[in-house]
Every structure is written in C-alpha cells, then in structure tokens.
Amino acid sequence: MTELSQNGTENTTRSGSLAALAGLRALVRNQAFSMLLILALLWIVLGFLSPYFFTVDNLFEITLQTAVIAIIGAGMTFVILSGGIDLSVGSVFACSAIVGGIVFTHTHSLVLAILATAGTGALYGLANGLLITLLRVPPFIGTLGMMGIARGFALIFVNGVPIYGLERYKFLGQGKVLQIIPVPTVIVLVVFVLGYLVLTYTRFGRFTYVIGSNAEAARLSGISVRRTQMGIYATCGLLTGLASIIEAGRLGIVQPAGGNGYELLAIGAVIVGGASTFGGEGSIVATLIGAIIVTTIRNGLNILGVNAFWQYVVNGLVIIGAVAADQFRRRR
Amino acid sequence: MAKLLEMTGITKAFYGVRVLKGVDLDLDLGEVHVLLGENGAGKSTLIKILCGAYAADGGSMSIGGRPVDLATHDPRSAEDAGVATVYQNFHLVPHLSVAENLSLGRFVHQRSGLIRWRQVHAHAREALSRVDLGIDPGARVADLPVSQKQLLEIAIALSKNARILILDEPTAALSRRETDHLFRIIRDIKGRGIGVIYISHKLEEVKQVGDRISVLRDGVKVATLPAAEADLGQVISLMIGKDLIRRGARERRADPTRAPVLSVRGLKSEVFSSPLDLQVAPGEILGVTGLVGSGKTELARALFGIDPSRVDQLLLEGRPVRIDSPRTAVELGIGYLSEDRDVDGLCLGLGVKENVSLVALAKETGLFFSIPAERRAATDLVSSVGLKVSGISQLVRYLSGGNKQKVVFGKWLHARCRLLLLDEPTMGIDVGARGDIYGLIRAFVAQEGRAVIFISSDVEEILEVSDRVLVMARREIVGELEPSKTSKQEILQYASRLGRARVEA
Numbered sequence: 091m092t093e094l095s096q097n098g099t100e101n102t103t104r105s106g107s108l109a110a111l112a113g114l115r116a117l118v119r120n121q122a123f124s125m126l127l128i129l130a131l132l133w134i135v136l137g138f139l140s141p142y143f144f145t146v147d148n149l150f151e152i153t154l155q156t157a158v159i160a161i162i163g164a165g166m167t168f169v170i171l172s173g174g175i176d177l178s179v180g181s182v183f184a185c186s187a188i189v190g191g192i193v194f195t196h197t198h199s200l201v202l203a204i205l206a207t208a209g210t211g212a213l214y215g216l217a218n219g220l221l222i223t224l225l226r227v228p229p230f231i232g233t234l235g236m237m238g239i240a241r242g243f244a245l246i247f248v249n250g251v252p253i254y255g256l257e258r259y260k261f262l263g264q265g266k267v268l269q270i271i272p273v274p275t276v277i278v279l280v281v282f283v284l285g286y287l288v289l290t291y292t293r294f295g296r297f298t299y300v301i302g303s304n305a306e307a308a309r310l311s312g313i314s315v316r317r318t319q320m321g322i323y324a325t326c327g328l329l330t331g332l333a334s335i336i337e338a339g340r341l342g343i344v345q346p347a348g349g350n351g352y353e354l355l356a357i358g359a360v361i362v363g364g365a366s367t368f369g370g371e372g373s374i375v376a377t378l379i380g381a382i383i384v385t386t387i388r389n390g391l392n393i394l395g396v397n398a399f400w401q402y403v404v405n406g407l408v409i410i411g412a413v414a415a416d417q418f419r420r421r422r
Numbered sequence: 423m424a425k426l427l428e429m430t431g432i433t434k435a436f437y438g439v440r441v442l443k444g445v446d447l448d449l450d451l452g453e454v455h456v457l458l459g460e461n462g463a464g465k466s467t468l469i470k471i472l473c474g475a476y477a478a479d480g481g482s483m484s485i486g487g488r489p490v491d492l493a494t495h496d497p498r499s500a501e502d503a504g505v506a507t508v509y510q511n512f513h514l515v516p517h518l519s520v521a522e523n524l525s526l527g528r529f530v531h532q533r534s535g536l537i538r539w540r541q542v543h544a545h546a547r548e549a550l551s552r553v554d555l556g557i558d559p560g561a562r563v564a565d566l567p568v569s570q571k572q573l574l575e576i577a578i579a580l581s582k583n584a585r586i587l588i589l590d591e592p593t594a595a596l597s598r599r600e601t602d603h604l605f606r607i608i609r610d611i612k613g614r615g616i617g618v619i620y621i622s623h624k625l626e627e628v629k630q631v632g633d634r635i636s637v638l639r640d641g642v643k644v645a646t647l648p649a650a651e652a653d654l655g656q657v658i659s660l661m662i663g664k665d666l667i668r669r670g671a672r673e674r675r676a677d678p679t680r681a682p683v684l685s686v687r688g689l690k691s692e693v694f695s696s697p698l699d700l701q702v703a704p705g706e707i708l709g710v711t712g713l714v715g716s717g718k719t720e721l722a723r724a725l726f727g728i729d730p731s732r733v734d735q736l737l738l739e740g741r742p743v744r745i746d747s748p749r750t751a752v753e754l755g756i757g758y759l760s761e762d763r764d765v766d767g768l769c770l771g772l773g774v775k776e777n778v779s780l781v782a783l784a785k786e787t788g789l790f791f792s793i794p795a796e797r798r799a800a801t802d803l804v805s806s807v808g809l810k811v812s813g814i815s816q817l818v819r820y821l822s823g824g825n826k827q828k829v830v831f832g833k834w835l836h837a838r839c840r841l842l843l844l845d846e847p848t849m850g851i852d853v854g855a856r857g858d859i860y861g862l863i864r865a866f867v868a869q870e871g872r873a874v875i876f877i878s879s880d881v882e883e884i885l886e887v888s889d890r891v892l893v894m895a896r897r898e899i900v901g902e903l904e905p906s907k908t909s910k911q912e913i914l915q916y917a918s919r920l921g922r923a924r925v926e927a
Binding site: 290291292293294296297299300303304306307308309310311312313314366370371 | 726728748749751752753758760765766767768769770771772776780781783784785786788789790791793833
C-alpha cells in the first residue's frame with residue numbers, strides 16, 4: 091500500500107499532500123495498527139473504571155484467558171483466510187479434552203493424554219475437511235453439524251460427568267518458565283510464530299490465501315484445493331485440541347460442557363483482527379491482537395461485575411460490529 | 423436547449439493514483455456518444471461516477487440541466503435521474519423469469535400484496551417488443567443466450583424510463599447478425615430522445631452507431647470529434663498516443679516435420695456433436711474460431727480437464743497422456759487463459775507477485791518456497807510482459823483489463839508451460855494492449871517446442887495471429903483453413919453454414 095502511494099504520485103505539491111493523506115489512510119486501513127489503538131483505548135478506559143484492572147493478578151489472568159482463545163483463533167485464521175468457517179471448535183474443544191482426560195485416567199501418562207487430545211482435535215478437523223471437500227457440504231453447515239456431533243460424543247464418552255484429578259496437567263496451564271513467563275504464553279508465542287511462518291513462507295500458507303481469494307482460479311492453476319482445505323481444517327482442529335489442554339491444566343478438570351461459546355470468541359478474535367469474512371485477506375498477527383481485545387472485553391465485564399450471561403450478548407455484538415466496520419471501510 | 427448530460431472537470435484518485443484528471447463529457451438528446459480509450463484510460467471510472475458507483479473527488483455534473491450533487495450522488499439517485507447501465511457482465515437474476523426480472527422491485531400487485539401475474543407478463547411483453555425481442559416472458563433468464571440477455575437488460579433500462587443509457591462493450595459477445603439487431607435497437611432508442619454513451623473497443627462499430635467520439639487517455643480527454651469526420655487511424659493514435667500500432671511480424675513459422683506438441687484424436691463429450699480431431703505443431707499458433715455457442719470454449723475446457731470428456735488418443739509431444747483434471751494438465755505443461763479472467767484466472771485481492779507465482783508454486787513440491795525468487799521472477803515478468811504497475815505488490819483488483827491479462831499470461835510463462843490454451847485473450851482489451859498480447863503470443867511460440875491454441879470469435883484477429891485456422895459451428899469442427907488462402911468471408915460462411923443446413927433439414 092505504501093509502495094503504491096509513493097510511486098503513484100508525481101512531484102507536485104497537490105500530489106504531495108495527496109500522498110501524505112494516502113499514507114495516513116493506509117495506516118488507518120492497516121488493521122493491526124488500528125486494532126492496537128482500540129486495545130490501548132480499551133485498557134485506558136478499564137483502568138479508569140476499575141482499580142483492579144491493572145493489578146498483576148488480573149493482567150496474569152488476561153494472559154491466561156487470552157491463550158486459549160488465541161490458539162483456537164490461530165487455527166480459525168487459516169479457516170477464515172481460506173474463505174471458510176469452523177463452527178465446531180467449541181464442541182471439538184470439549185470432546186478432545188474429554189478423550190485426553192479418559193486416556194490420562196487410564197494410563198496416567200501426560201504425553202499420551204496430550205497426544206490423544208491434539209489427535210482427537212485433528213481428527214475432527216479432518217472430518218470437517220472431508221465433509222467440505224468430498225461431500226461438498228458448505229463449511230457453515232458441515233461444521234454446524236460437527237458442532238452437534240462432537241458435543242454429543244463428549245457427553246456420551248463420560249455420561250455427562252466431568253473428569254477430575256488432572257493435577258499433572260497443571261504445569262501446562264499454570265506453570266511458569268524461568269519462574270516468570272506463564273507456560274500458556276510460551277505456547278501461544280510458539281503457535282503464532284509457527285503460524286506466521288507457515289502462512290508467509292510455505293506453499294500451504296500461500297495456497298490458503300489463494301483459495302480464499304479465488305478458489306476457482308486456484309483450481310485452474312493446478313493447486314490441489316481439496317488437499318489444502320483438508321490441511322486447513324485439520325490445523326484448526328489440532329490447535330483447538332491444543333488449546334483445550336491448556337484450559338484443562340488451568341482448571342484441573344475436563345468437562346463435556348466445556349468450550350461452550352468458544353467458536354464465537356475465536357471467530358470474534360479473527361474478525362476483530364480484521365480478516366475478511368470472504369477470505370483471502372487478513373493476518374495471523376492481527377488475530378492475536380483480536381484475541382487480546384476479545385478477552386479484555388470479557389475480563390472487563392467480569393471485574394466490573396456485569397452478569398456473566400451478558401458476556402454472550404457483548405461477544406455477539408463485538409463480532410457484528412467488527413464485520414460492519416470492515417464493510418464500511420471497504421465501501422470507502 | 424439544455425444538454426442531456428454535462429460533466430465538467432471530473433477528478434478521481436485511488437490511493438493517491440489519479441485516474442481522472444479533470445474530464446469533461448456531454449451528451450445531447452438522441453445522441454450516441456462513443457467513449458474510446460485504452461484500458462486504464464479512465465472510461466470505466468468515469469462511467470461509474472456517472473451511475474453513482476464511485477464518488478468523484480471533484481468536478482460538477484448536471485443531468486437534463488439539473489445540477490447533480492456529486493457528494494450525495496449514488497446508484498439510487500442516478501437511477502432516479504434516468505441513468506441506466508448495461509454492463510458487460512449481466513446484472514440479471516438468473517433463476518427468475520424474464521418477466522420477473524423486468525418487474526423486479528416494482529411488481530404490480532393487488533391491495534392484499536398478491537402479485538398480478540397477468541399484468542406483470544403483459545408489461546414484460548410490451549417491454550420486450552420495444553427491443554424487438556420475441557421471447558416468452560416466462561422463460562428462465564439463465565436459459566437465454568448472451569445476446570438475448572443483453573437486449574433484456576436494455577429492455578429493463580428502457581422500462582425504467584432511462585434517459586441516459588450506458589452500453590459497456592455491448593457487442594463483445596455478439597455475432598454479426600445480433601450486432602446488427604442491436605444497432606437497429608440503438609437507432610430506435612435515439613429516435614425517442616434517449617442519449618446513449620457507448621463504450622467499445624471495436625473501432626469499426628464507432629462509425630456505424632456513433633454521432634460523436636470522445637477519446638480518453640491516461641485520465642484526460644484528448645479529443646471529442648464528430649464520428650462522421652473521424653479518421654480511424656487518427657483515432658487510434660489519439661488513443662494510444664503513438665502514431666503506429668505495433669504489428670510485429672512472425673519470424674518462425676510452425677515446424678510440421680517435428681512431432682506435434684499436442685495431438686488429439688476422437689475427443690468426445692456430452693457437448694460436442696461429433697468427435698473432434700486436432701493437432702498443434704511446435705511453433706504453431708492454431709486459431710479456433712466460430713460464433714458464440716459453437717463449442718470453442720468447451721473445447722478448451724475439455725482439453726484442460728475442467729469438463730469431463732473421453733478421448734481415443736491424446737499425445738503430448740508424441741507420448742500418450744491422460745488429462746482428467748486441471749491439475750494433471752498443469753503438470754503436463756499446459757496452460758489455460760480463460761474467457762473471464764476476473765472469475766477464474768486471477769486472485770483480485772492478492773498482489774501481482776502472488777498471482778504470477780501461482781502456477782509455479784502449484785507445480786513445486788517442497789514445503790517452503792523462496793520469497794526472494796518470487797520477487798525476482800515477478801520483477802522480471804513485469805518488464806518482459808510490459809506490465810504497467812506501481813510495484814509487484816500492487817493488488818490485481820486495481821489493474822486495467824489489459825494489464826490483468828498480462829498478469830495471467832505471466833502466471834503461465836513463469837510456470838514454463840509448453841502449450842497455451844487462450845480463450846478470447848483480447849476480449850475487452852483495447853487496441854494498444856491487444857498488440858502487446860499478440861506480441862506475447864508470438865514471443866511464446868518462438869521458443870523451442872512451444873505451441874498455442876488461440877480461440878477467438880474475432881475473425882480479423884484470428885487471421886492476423888494464427889498459422890492455421892479451425893472453424894467450429896454447432897459444437898463440432900467444420901473446417902480447417904490457411905489464413906493466407908482464406909478470407910473473413912469464407913470463415914464466416916463456414917461458421918454459419920452448418921447452422922443453416924440444420925435449420926433447412
């Protein structure tokens with residue numbers, strides 16, 4: 091964008107001011123930048139409203155809460171960039187955690203439990219991918235169906251009863267590296283750095299953008315659209331499973347009703363981060379900022395003592411508002 | 423008497439790039455004003471400002487003597503002021519009937535809200551008769567041929583009491599006879615005092631329909647002149663700002679002694695009425711022409727593995743191959759430039775470099791790809807295909823038709839394919855950029871072992887570019903001709919002969 095405004099204008103005073111204006115507009119149009127601005131504003135307002143907001147405990151809490159949404163959001167970024175949607179993440183989150191919990195109670199092996207959790211998530215992702223590529227079910231409907239299926243299995247596997255006693259999970263949710271950096275934060279950073287590298291430097295990442303921008307052009311250029319889509323949904327499922335391990339570690343239990351409404355938060359993080367709902371445009375870094383914004387709002391409502399049920403309403407409004415703002419900006 | 427339309431000093435910039443630099447345009451009652459200019463000259467932007475799709479940055483406009491507030495001008499107020507546009511890509515609702523499309527948004531209904539279908543159909547028949555279109559108002563729009571859709575769009579515009587009718591490349595997909603019909607309708611429209619702004623790349627049409635010509639170049643109107651006095655050579659140089667159109671002569675001709683790049687025997691599918699045979703030699707440009715609906719596009723789609731087909735024998739450089747998907751075609755070194763680049767050729771929301779590297783990346787196998795190599799390749803391609811862009815990251819969406827086509831070309835060149843299937847590669851592209859595209863095609867086949875199948879319904883272009891011509895009609899190949907030994911006349915006879923024979927039988 092900057093490249094364009096610099097080269098596209100001549101050396102007249104009028105064009106000079108035009109270029110400056112275009113530069114400013116480019117900055118405002120830069121999602122990551124404007125989102126950081128909104129985040130800063132949000133923090134300032136909350137800091138004024140509650141003396142508790144800027145305490146170490148609360149900031150730590152925000153970091154932990156952000157981790158879960160951010161990691162699911164990273165997977166959701168791939169899906170939305172490719173022009174799809176995954177509504178099943180909340181239920182897949184619960185079911186993966188339950189499968190992992192069952193494996194743990196039987197084997198007492200944390201490694202096996204983690205593998206089972208992430209693996210279950212990835213399998214659900216592959217199933218979503220198959221629905222979309224092989225059966226040609228639209229992503230919205232396919233993953234809506236999977237939302238029901240995964241939730242059902244989560245309840246069936248444990249007959250609706252949570253699994254307790256996951257004390258050894260705790261390091262993953264509450265531990266600290268070098269006694270200061272929370273483990274979930276480290277996992278988030280690793281996930282986002284990897285996600286960024288994959289989207290920028292790999293063929294898979296590039297194809298994700300290309301399919302979201304024009305799937306037919308991608309197919310006619312020889313890209314295997316189906317295989318890429320399978321990979322995209324599997325990635326989203328895998329990361330959803332990973333996120334559920336962190337939450338299990340934080341709470342020490344896994345419950346079949348867990349992850350309720352997380353699809354709303356994860357999609358919210360991606361959309362607030364500025365990805366186009368039509369696919370092809372957006373960045374994973376912006377999703378991280380989006381996740382922090384979404385979590386901050388939730389946290390803010392909590393510490394201000396707003397009824398928890400209202401949080402759903404606010405989350406919904408945030409998504410709608412973000413898309414509406416995006417549409418407005420596109421119309422110029 | 424007040425002008426029907428007066429636009430003065432219209433300016434518009436996108437992201438600091440000035441697309442219109444103070445353009446004037448006016449239109450009289452009952453006049454056909456032809457707007458000419460290369461792609462990127464600013465024609466579409468000007469038209470979009472007139473019909474309210476874009477907001478102008480500066481200038482003034484009045485319609486029928488009444489000043490229009492450009493700040494609040496939008497598609498709604500444009501429609502209210504009597505501006506109607508017939509776009510290249512249709513704005514019809516394909517699943518609804520002709521009558522429903524004609525009444526869309528203004529159904530005649532009873533007080534209870536129930537639609538009076540009899541009146542809706544009567545209204546439709548009347549509107550259709552105004553454009554001399556004898557079709558059933560109950561027919562589904564999706565089932566109509568392109569030419570009838572176009573007339574239907576004009577009928578819709580007229581039924582909304584349009585005073586200014588904008589026709590954007592109306593004859594792009596029309597046959598000769600359909601074009602004549604359209605011109606008759608345009609003359610009739612003029613007689614009713616409606617003004618027409620006519621955009622076309624086909625210069626020979628200009629004198630047939632136009633009263634006045636305005637030429638845009640680089641966002642500036644360079645001339646307005648009466649069509650009757652215009653000299654076409656002069657108009658072309660006004661458009662491209664040069665005195666000559668480049669007509670590069672071919673150096674290498676087809677080499678028939680070597681194994682054909684592609685040899686097809688007995689290509690069958692549901693659409694073709696008889697099995698097709700064809701061969702392309704190394705260095706050859708094989709022209710394929712025919713009227714709209716003759717099966718040209720279907721041929722390309724079958725060869726590229728998009729639509730299902732069966733074949734008795736398919737040899738690529740003498741080796742038998744099977745093509746069952748675009749992916750296998752790409753892997754075998756075949757490239758396809760589709761008829762509609764925006765729909766299935768380009769990722770409009772991505773940059774030039776992302777688009778040109780598409781096929782090459784699809785053919786690679788590793789996990790990673792090299793970004794510096796991509797940048798280098800894109801930079802090289804920009805200069806080798808003569809792409810006018812501000813940088814290799816510029817979004818393809820903002821490029822003109824000719825430049826977009828060059829990006830698609832670059833995508834296949836970069837992937838080093840050996841056989842290119844070009845489907846109407848110059849459709850909607852102006853004279854100057856056309857010459858560039860021809861140059862690219864010739865440069866491509868001049869390379870060792872490369873060949874092109876060049877599909878076009880523009881017979882003059884076919885004669886100029888191809889080494890050999892196949893004529894299609896009624897979804898089969900009806901003739902093979904030598905460009906040097908044939909004429910436009912003969913090709914058109916072939917193209918329509920079978921059709922007539924069928925009707926007589």
